[in-house]
Amino acid sequence: MIKHMLMWNLKESAEGQGREANAAKMKEILEGLNGKIPGLLKLEIGMDLSRGATSREIALYSEFETKEALAGYIKHPAHVAAAAFVNKVATDRVIVDFEV
Secondary structure, X not given: OEEEEEEEEEOOEEOOEEHHHHHHHXXXXXXXXXXXXXXXXXXXXXXXXXXXXXXXXXXXXXXXXXXXXHHHHHHOXXXXXXXXXXXXXXXXXEEEEEEO
């Protein structure tokens, strides 16, 4: 199994919306990928509670059957569309993938 995690900070405003509205839309769009992409076992979005100096505002946690499934997810049209929105509203991201 592959675990795929990302964390982002968001722009104060983008796409005509403020940070909180974009965070909610990002969560809706990304969680909407569940059940649509072969090999994606689970995808969750969480909002940061700590609000620390080194924290990020939004985290994605997902699980994939295999490395190939993760590679397919990255190229899948539904993910590409979701990523297009995320790239418009995020200021940065941190990513880690690992096998268990």
